[in-house]
Amino acid sequence: MTSPAAIPQSLSRRAHALRGHVLRMAEIVGQGYVGQGLGISDLLAVLYFGELRYDPKQPDWPDRDRFVLSIGHYAIGLYAALAEAGVIPVGELDTYGSDGSRLEMSAPETTPGVEMTGGSLGHGLTQSVGMALGLRLDGKPSRVFNLLSDGECQEGSTWEAAMAGAHHRLGNLFAFIDCNNQQADGPPSAIMGIEPIHKKWEAFGWHTQRVNGNDVEAIAAAIAAAKGIADRPHAIVLDTLMGKGVPLFEQREKNHFIRVAPEEWTLAKRQLEEAGR
Amino acid sequence: MSAPTPAGTPPKGVTGNILSSDTGGAASVAAAPFGHALVRAAEKNPRIVGLTADLGKYTDIHVFAEKFPKQFFQMGMAEQSLVGCAAGLARTGFVPFATTYCVFATRRAYDFIAIGAALGGANIKIVAGLPGLTTGYGGTHQGIEDLALMCAVPNLTVIDPCDATETAQATEAIAAHVGPVYMRLLRGQVPVSLDPSTYRFEIGKARLLADGPDVAIISTGLMTGRALDAVRELAAEGVRASLLHVSTLKPLDREAISSLIGRVSRVVTAENHVVTGGLASAVADVSVQAGRPIQLRRVGIPDCFCESGSIPYLVKRYRMGAPDIAAAARELLK
Structure with a gap:
């Protein structure tokens, strides 16, 4: 087991390392959800290197905390975290999205460290509610951390599950809502407005906070504050910037699924390197 | 299963209460065979839990809920949440039985059954009431195409028991079976067509x-x-x-x-x-x-x-x- 206390408080460095893994994977396929992977690296660094209890050598350890990825296409970010955490070999990242690889573009539950098959949006929170109920029924201290997206808040099932989480008073359930203001057809405000999203979660009975999702200290502080509330589930709305850490991708329009010219990778890697100094 | 009792009088000429059981003039019936069998299964296996989407009494799972209140979860009128939550419970090692009507389970929660449960083989049991023409409530409540929908899902076991004897035996069989199951439910006063002393249900056997x-x-x-x-x-x-x-x-x-x-x-x-x-x-x-x-x-x-x-x-x-x-x-x- 990895004890949070034993981990060096270098979350920013971890986030930077995750971004490096994301670029490594994205370059191999030449396109993809690199913007999401870069944008969510700060949260994943906080969770995998400061909060989650897990055993990299035993990914199915029954007493582990669960990280549930609703948004399967963020797999690129999750694989980066799993590799950095030692759950999967770093070298395997080079197979991302390749035929026959277990690191599929949308994360399948057969891959170590992946709790459920996400990708059909609106599933993750429903299953997270079930996991949280089950862990509580077993008297385990384990917690469930679900990552969903702003666009996913348009799925009705997300709100069915939000209602259930509050009704059953699941203090061991955490939902992170990644608001990167981009879905397949454009910004949510133009597709189907969801704001003020934090007020919706609050109205559904969740202990709710909204923070800068690219600030590791702010994320860690929000989780610490949430842990003081035992009888309600916790929503932490994260305002993030897609492509964070690589200005080339931060500035690209319509960046839900980025296509990158071969020569741009050199620039992207250099920009990330400069940001890490 | 409870002792067989005489059949009730079938409704005449008007649409009955949605709860009314039509026994078709059966010589003997048994009450809530699913609910009682689930209690027996749970007495053997403490990992069994129950869930429903606001249809506890209407699907006979209230018998289980009364006996094992801590292992029963009311999910409200939310079938996607019902099935997704059941899959989550299965992933923490429980054996969830989730009940609603056939129409709601299959039409409203299809993706949750297919992807949430069947794709990864989550060990959930969906038990669905009002199959076919067992209710007079028309197209909204009559589950007429659920078997076609469920049989199309890979990994899923699909069962349509014929009477109280088989409903009870199938309930205990699916509780012991590892893997996702969709079972049609005959509820309330259910006819006894098969002799419980000689009939033996087995998954996959005609x-x-x-x-x-x-x-x-x-x-x-x-x-x-x-x-x-x-x-x-x-x-x-x-x-x-x-x-x-x-x-x-x-x-x-x-x-x-x-x-x-x-x-x-x-x-x-x-x-x-x-x-x-x-x-x-x-x-x-x-x-x-x-x-x-x-x-x-x-x-x-x-x-x-x-x-x-x-x-x-x-x-x-x-x-x-x-x-x-x-x-x-x-x-x-x-």
């Missing part, structure tokens, strides 16, 4: 309930009770019919069907479901795949949404009774 060379009746679900009546009716006329009861639609007992139609090529199928995508289609598929041609008459719901009304009226209107099965057999013998 049972030959009568053996005769003239015509083969292949049935599933509550239609088997009516098919047994049809066999007796035909026997009185000197017609020797076989009856194969196929309670597991998936995985299908292709060998039993193939063996029977190899001996008897005049076949009547009987199902409480539309005649496309269910048992009749499965039998036709076995016939073609096995190269054993048959003459087939299909008793079941035609390709339509059904009317509201009393159960006896609907059974007559859509030709779903024992006399209709016997008539289909006679047609083949002309």
Whole structure:
């Protein structure tokens, strides 16, 4: 087991390392959800290197905390975290999205460290509610951390599950809502407005906070504050910037699924390197 | 199962309460066979939990809820949440039984059954009430195409028990089986057609309930009770019919069907479901795949949404009774 206390408080460095893994994977396929992977690296660094209890050598350890990825296409970010955490070999990242690889573009539950098959949006929170109920029924201290997206808040099932989480008073359930203001057809405000999203979660009975999702200290502080509330589930709305850490991708329009010219990778890697100094 | 009690009087000429059980004039019935069997299963296996989407009393799972309140979760009118939550419970090592009606489980939560449960083999049991024409509440409540939908999902086991005896045995069998299951539910006062002292349900096994060379009746679900009546009716006329009861639609007992139609090529199928995508289609598929041609008459719901009304009226209107099965057999013998 990895004890949070034993981990060096270098979350920013971890986030930077995750971004490096994301670029490594994205370059191999030449396109993809690199913007999401870069944008969510700060949260994943906080969770995998400061909060989650897990055993990299035993990914199915029954007493582990669960990280549930609703948004399967963020797999690129999750694989980066799993590799950095030692759950999967770093070298395997080079197979991302390749035929026959277990690191599929949308994360399948057969891959170590992946709790459920996400990708059909609106599933993750429903299953997270079930996991949280089950862990509580077993008297385990384990917690469930679900990552969903702003666009996913348009799925009705997300709100069915939000209602259930509050009704059953699941203090061991955490939902992170990644608001990167981009879905397949454009910004949510133009597709189907969801704001003020934090007020919706609050109205559904969740202990709710909204923070800068690219600030590791702010994320860690929000989780610490949430842990003081035992009888309600916790929503932490994260305002993030897609492509964070690589200005080339931060500035690209319509960046839900980025296509990158071969020569741009050199620039992207250099920009990330400069940001890490 | 509770001791059999005399059957109630079927409703006459008006749409009954949604809860009313139509026993079809059965000689004996048993109360809430699913609920009582689930309690027995949970007494053996403490990992069993129950969930419902605001239909606890209406699906007999209230019997379990009263006995094991800490292992029961009310999910409200939210079928996607019901199935997703059950899958999450399964992933923490529990054996969840989730109940609602066939129409809501399959039409509203299909993606959650397919992707949330079946794709990864989550060990959940969906038990769904009001199959086919067991309610007079029309298209909104009559689960007429659920078997077709569920049989199309890879990894899923699909069961349509015929009576109280089989409902009880199947409940205990699926509790012990590891993997996702969809089971149709007969609730309330349920007819006893099969003798509990001799009948043995087994997942994936069809049972030959009568053996005769003239015509083969292949049935599933509550239609088997009516098919047994049809066999007796035909026997009185000197017609020797076989009856194969196929309670597991998936995985299908292709060998039993193939063996029977190899001996008897005049076949009547009987199902409480539309005649496309269910048992009749499965039998036709076995016939073609096995190269054993048959003459087939299909008793079941035609390709339509059904009317509201009393159960006896609907059974007559859509030709779903024992006399209709016997008539289909006679047609083949002309």
